[in-house]
Amino acid sequence: MRDLVAALLQGDKRAAGKLISLIEDDEPEAVDALQRIYPHTGRAHVVGFTGPPGVGKSSLINRLVRTFRARGKTIGVVAVDPTSPYTGGAVLGDRIRMADTGIDPGVFIRSMATRGHAGGLALATFDAVRVLDAMGSQVVFVETVGAGQSEVEIATRAHTVVVVEMPLTGDVVQTMKAGILEIGDVYVVNKVDLGNADVLVANLKFQLAAREGWTPPIVRTAALEGQGIEELADVLERHAIFLERSGFRHGREVARARQEILETAQRLLVRGVSEGSPTGPLFDRLANAVADRETDPHAAARKLLESHPKKKRPR
Amino acid sequence: MVPIPRKIRVLIAKPGLDGHDRGAKVVARALRDAGMEVIYTGLRQMPEDIVEAAIQEDVDAIGLSSLSGAHMTLFPEVVRLLKKRGSGEIVVVGGGIIPADDIPKLKRAGIKAVFGPGTPLGEIVSFFKKAGKGA
Structure with missing residues (x-):
């Protein structure tokens, strides 16, 4: 067999695809491969997206991929969807909304099923992120399953957590509940074209306080129209710089480890x-x-x- | 612990310009219910898009659905591009409105099976199961 890790480090996408499968299937050679990959990781900015199903996470990522590509960055995406608890099967549909970037050589998208893992991610998600990191993706987006209110595992794994909400989904008490609305470094109010976004923005503002010297910004977007995407990309870049300069990036790496x-x-x-x-x-x-x-x-x-x-x- | 069998991953794709994906969705759901992971990439895909997605997703098989009459161009192109990328081991099958005369030609071009309207879902499921095991 060809050496997959060596090929990966040359930027070979087929090797990346195969390695992620080995990790997902928990094959014995995956442990050895990850050991060899690990020293080549730690460069990518890992951005997690969470929020309820249908709120527009995939569409936002699709737009962001194009924006960051235009800014000269290479991009990886790992998009997680749920596995059926009854049959073990899954339909992975996030790629539909990311079809614009299909053959761009600087983009790699992998769909992943949870395979019974709770918390909004799959067990293999962040090892897959490492594969993409080692391949040379400079920004890696992780999309959680459409999370409810307590799928907060992403918070311990990503450098930057983006919580996506949309208008007309509940009153101020919804934004006061513990859990998903506490973990964001960045909040996105998507689908602002539906109207009534001011209420949600005001409710979120009421909840958000500066944490470790970073006040989570609230960005208004309409992903399908491409509205607010440049601003969101700016905010993500700003957070990456903030993490670097403040030393929190290292802190997060240690917490994750x-x-x-x-x-x-x-x-x-x-x-x-x-x-x-x-x-x-x-x-x-x-x-x-x-x-x-x-x-x-x-x-x-x-x-x-x-x-x-x-x-x-x-x- | 009993070793968990390797998951079969399948890409269901709609090459070309027709907008009819009910059949593709029915097949996707049947494969899901048979315990497979099905990546559905949506309408109006170029063969290049499909092959790139198949490589990144590391699928065992690709199901192509076409109702526009362009299958003789689009299906073999997918097989050709897969081979060119060194991923010729991925099994490609077709479905949709395919005239009977075209089926032998498609098979000669490397399409492993063609499932027309009325094919029992069980037949499609067992084909993909076999394809997944062989990969």
């Missing part, structure tokens, strides 16, 4: 326990002991963990 190490360790532990255990003789003994009231499930679980062979390194 902490979370990621912890999550990965938990996942490996869970996998290690569920792979080896249910067939082992100790597991059988413990299950019978619990059933016979010789011990209780909590004590049995602790015994199982203690016995977990350290030498068997989970991948």
Whole structure:
């Protein structure tokens, strides 16, 4: 097999596509590939988009891709849509609204299904972002699934979080609720052509306070008309500069690393326990002991963990 | 843990200028319900757009739908461009209004199957399942 990582670092899109699939499918070679990719990452500005379904996230990204391309930047996009909890299937439709940029060599778009992961993202989303980063994408947009009110995982992963809302979706109390409306570095009121945007802008202003020296700006857009896009692009660039100069970019990287190490360790532990255990003789003994009231499930679980062979390194 | 089978990814695309995508959407939904990940790219795509999307999305197969009569130009062009990009392993199938006389010619041009109106969805689903496994 051709060396995918070497090809990726040369900017090969086919290699990028294949590597992202290996990561998504959790293939053994993905771990090794990511290890080799990692030193080549950390250059891209990662911008996450979240907000309710149908609010215009894909259309905004489509416009922004064109704007940033005109400003000379190469762009990656990872767009996440939900997996069916019943069949495991998915229809990934974000690309429809990004069709304008189809064959631009400076653009790479990947659709991704959540595959059961909660939080508005897929497990593989940010490893896919790394693939695009290593390929040389200077700005990477991440589109979450149309999030409800608590899909805030993006906040711990992106450098800049854009929360997209639209007029006529609720009163002032909706903007006071905890969760998604606390995580934005930038707020977009899209579909301003629907009217009544002033009310939402005023409600948002009422909620937003300066955080770490950055007051989240509110940008009015109409993505399909291309209105407000230049201003939004300016704001995103300003935030990137702010993060760099203030040192917060590094801070966010460390916060992300902490979370990621912890999550990965938990996942490996869970996998290690569920792979080896249910067939082992100790597991059988413990299950019978619990059933016979010789011990209780909590004590049995602790015994199982203690016995977990350290030498068997989970991948 | 039972190893999870690799997900089959399929691109459903509408090359050319007709605006009828009900059939494409019905197929997309059937494949979704069979547990596949279906990328639907919408109307009026050039073969170049479709091939680029297929490579970036790393799909196992592409389903092309055309009701405009331009299939003899557009379908083989997709196959040709895929080979040119080194992605000839991606299976290409067609559907829509395809005259019976054209089907053998399309197959000679590398279109692996043609599903006309009235094809049972189960037949289409099992074809894509096989295509995904072989890739």
